[in-house]
Amino acid sequence: MLKSIFCRKLIGARYYLKGYEAYYGPLNETINYRSARDREGHGTHTASTVAGREVHNTSLLGGFASGTAKGGALLARLAIYKVCWTIPSQSKVLEGTCFDEDMLAAFDDAIADGVHVISISITPYQNIEYTKDGIALGALHAAKKNIVVVASAGNWGPAPSTVINVAPWILTVGASSIDRIFNSPVLLGNGMKIEGQTVTPYKLNTVRPLVYAGDAEAPGTTTNGTTGLCLSGTLSQEIVQGKIVLCLRGNSTNVEKGMEVKRAGGAGFILQNPVDGIGVSVDAHVLPGTAIFSNDSATILNYIRTNKNPTARIVLARTVLGSKQSPFMAAFSSTGPNSLEPNILKPDITAPGLNILAAWSEASSPTRLFSDNRVVKYNVLSGTSMSCPHVAAAAALLKAAHPDWSSAAIRSALMTTSTQTNNVGTPITDAIENPATPFHYGSGHFQPAKAMDPGLVYDSNYTDYLLFLCNYNNTVKNVDPSFTCPTKFTSPSNLNYPTVTASFIKGEVLVYRTVTNVGAEGSVYNLSIETPVGYSVKISPTTLNFVRSGERKTFTITIKPENRVTEDDYAFGSYTWSDGIHSVRSPIVVR
Incomplete structure (x- = not known):
């Protein structure tokens, strides 16, 4: 009986390739x-992060x-919907693509199957209209x-x-670090030590001649x-033979270099390092x-x-825990506005999305290079693809609770309980150690345990999202023919979102928000404001009294530019x- 329970981790697996085959x-x-089996490794990695x-x-x-190793929602069950496929390519590494029509078909089945959370570690190359974006439509x-839909923010930061x-009915996840590094410094012949990191197991403890790749072509x-x-x-083999080579970033993958x-x-x-910064x-x-x-190159x-005879030695890597400061934002993590x-x-x-260990398909090597014959059960990857399933797992735990x-x-619970400080108590930074902003991390770094009891939540429903879409050339009829937009549209800023953004303010802006008490009866909430520089912010009322759980209260936020903005x-x-007991925090972004 115990064996049969463990076999039920994966309760569904489908695949979709009509869109792919229509094109390729x-x-x-x-x-x-030609199955739901993972050939490339990415899907295995993200799935095990959610619920391994x-x-x-x-x-x-x-x-x-x-x-x-274990997934964030340890006892959750998985239904897999494979929509991405490896494309014929001249590249030496596996490359994939995903078609909107295949993703929409997967959404339809996932919804019909009754899933509770959908984790999407897929990002298009650019944003398009909500009603023309396959992921946005499926998520709506x-x-x-x-159904909670969690998706990656992208790796173009x-x-x-x-x-x-960027659809407001999607929980969009950036990538930040954890307190673990894989230390492998370079020791130059002049005694200088250059910090480096790798998960390469091969030893090279002897001093070797050092050459720049630009001089060895x-x-x-x-x-x-x-x-x-x-x-x-x-x-050139004649120049490079037996030497350590310095390679610059760009134009090919790290492993191809x-x-x-x-x-x-x-x-x-x-x-x-392909991007500037400490990560x-x-x-x-x-x-x-x-x-x-990057700057050490x-x-x-x-x-x-x-130096006439430059030399170097690469120190064998080791895993180091307790790294300070953490988290910081990964340089590749895509940013706002x-x-x-x-x-x-x-x-x-x-x-967490930087250097994450998770399960790996044994049909693929750790580098995904066709010429790499190594087989591993676990791999370390970086990307918002890795951070997305962390949050999806937290969403699954919240749904269960x-x-x-x-x-x-x-x-809302995940966003309003997130943190903006690191493990030394200072503000989270970007990858070049400047203070990060909501354009980097949104509400902050997630804290799943605190999200279990957020106190208040900002609730919205399908109709609210259709009203939001009314602002965009009345395209709602393409989504829901039965819905009619009102004659006067409300500002997108008034969607009952856990964050407040007001762009292109000219004069005073009035924004409405409604919170629902999901905590104790008789709760009284008081207000504190961190005012954006150059603006005034007034919120009314300044105290919210809740008689019962489930009660809703509406308040207004008035934002006005001052001081030569x-x-x-x-x-x-x-x-x-x-x-x-509870601190329900919402960022304010104004322009």
């Missing part, structure tokens, strides 16, 4: 499985991140059935306005006007190698240029309702 033709079954069983003595490649139909999946190779990138087929150094006979390589996304390279902070290059509707703050929240709560209430300036603040 018959599925290439040498690089795909507890497994002891796990690690990557015999030692990295060793310990007990899920919201109608009170830190540039502004890169956040994806074979004559006649094509680099498209760039140099030093360790692009496939560009390195390592494969090129290995092809040319290199002993190891040093990789410039390093690690890889299980096919030869000794470590990734360094100039230090190493200067050492190479100023919302490019589709600037009066809705996105992302909503952040969660509060089955009568709406999907909006669950999203310029049109392009964003300012950030917050307001918090507190009864002495």
